[in-house]
Amino acid sequence: MRKSERTLALFLTITVAAPGLPPEPLARALAYLRDQKSYSWEVINADPGPVKQQHETRRGPVITVQQNLSPNIKGAVDRAGNIRLERTWPDGLTLETIATPGGGVVTRTPEGWMTSREILTALAEERLHRGESTVRHAWLRRADRPDTSRPDEELVPFLGVPGPFEESGASYVVAGRIAASDSKSGRG
Numbered sequence: 392m393r394k395s396e397r398t399l400a401l402f403l404t405i406t407v408a409a410p411g412l413p414p415e416p417l418a419r420a421l422a423y424l425r426d427q428k429s430y431s432w433e434v435i436n437a438d439p440g441p442v443k444q445q446h447e448t449r450r451g452p453v454i455t456v457q458q459n460l461s462p463n464i465k466g467a468v469d470r471a472g473n474i475r476l477e478r479t480w481p482d483g484l485t486l487e488t489i490a491t492p493g494g495g496v497v498t499r500t501p502e503g504w505m506t507s508r509e510i511l512t513a514l515a516e517e518r519l520h521r522g523e524s525t526v527r528h529a530w531l532r533r534a535d536r537p538d539t540s541r542p543d544e545e546l547v548p549f550l551g552v553p554g555p556f557e558e559s560g561a562s563y564v565v566a567g568r569i570a571a572s573d574s575k576s577g578r579g
Contacts, residue, residue: 425543431467490539
């Protein structure tokens with residue numbers, strides 16, 4: 392073994408054993424996922440529905456109701472790198488989006504398939520011609536600029552969280568914050 396190979400092997404051994412880094416099986420699983428040419432995934436919004444909370448203020452108790460309005464997502468990437476997303480919100484709206492590796496995006500809306508430019512134009516028209524929010528405006532906002540990042544791209548920032556990583560069955564749990572600038576879509 393040459394000196395450069397010994398140095399690299401030592402560096403890899405130290406890196407894997409360093410505290411705060413992801414467990415080696417998790418890093419291996421992410422590398423495996425990145426190497427896949429096609430796969431599918433699902434993100435489930437396990438929101439229990441509206442949650443009522445009471446807060447004390449200087450003026451007395453205030454009741455707020457919070458609900459996670461994130462959609463359930465079914466996604467797939469094919470061998471050519473095309474991504475298909477089906478997003479379903481708690482109110483029943485479903486939008487299907489197809490994104491190509493070259494940046495092309497089309498979304499099936501209640502009015503049919505629309506490109507990103509068509510969605511932006513329709514949003515502008517809604518704002519100009521109507522003073523109030525409409526059902527059309529609501530789904531256009533959801534259709535506008537969907538997050539088309541793949542799970543292997545989204546998980547990379549979590550591997551930089553300084554741990555500790557807790558093993559829970561076949562899953563790993565880590566708590567941390569990811570800045571909006573760390574995500575591909577620019578949204579946090």
